[in-house]
Amino acid sequence: MMFPDLITAFEIALYLLIVLLFVVTGFLNMKDLQNMRQDKWTRQDSVALILRSLFWAVLLNFLLIGAINAGILLVTVLKAPLSSQTVLAWVLLSLEFLLGVFLLTGVVYGLARWKDWYDLIDAEY
Numbered sequence: 001m002m003f004p005d006l007i008t009a010f011e012i013a014l015y016l017l018i019v020l021l022f023v024v025t026g027f028l029n030m031k032d033l034q035n036m037r038q039d040k041w042t043r044q045d046s047v048a049l050i051l052r053s054l055f056w057a058v059l060l061n062f063l064l065i066g067a068i069n070a071g072i073l074l075v076t077v078l079k080a081p082l083s084s085q086t087v088l089a090w091v092l093l094s095l096e097f098l099l100g101v102f103l104l105t106g107v108v109y110g111l112a113r114w115k116d117w118y119d120l121i122d123a124e125y
Contacts, residue, residue, distance in 0.1 A: 011065055011094060018064070019057045026053030033121065040120055048117035055109040062102045069094055 030049045034041045069091040076087040112118070 008094070011068075014064065015061050018061050019054070022053045022057035022060075023050065026050045029053075037120060044117055045120050048112050049121055051105075051109050051112050052118070052121075055105045058098075058102050058105045062098045065098055066095060 026049055030046050033045070033049070073087060073091050
């Protein structure tokens with residue numbers, strides 16, 4: 001039997017680790033781009049770069065945790081079909097939360113792209 005408290009702690013740790021790595025990479029990219037484009041760089045460009053990093057972090061988290069939850073659900077259904085109802089409810093709750101966060105960051109990232117916040121970032125060197 002799975003321990004939902006342990007799996008939730010694992011998901012939170014995985015989520016925080018990936019977001020931390022992407023945000024650190026975003027800040028390092030921001031510093032490099034600020035040095036390269038000192039005269040044109042604004043705070044809006046910094047926010048846009050961090051938004052992009054968060055979007056890709058959330059997408060990767062959604063895919064990884066979705067795959068992990070699908071594996072847990074598959075193992076549970078094959079091993080003990082009677083306990084699959086409780087695991088299914090737990091897996092769906094986790095995926096609903098991640099889907100909500102992914103959609104929220106996707107909408108914000110899409111609006112920023114629509115408002116042309118990424119023109120300076122995506123410009124050729």
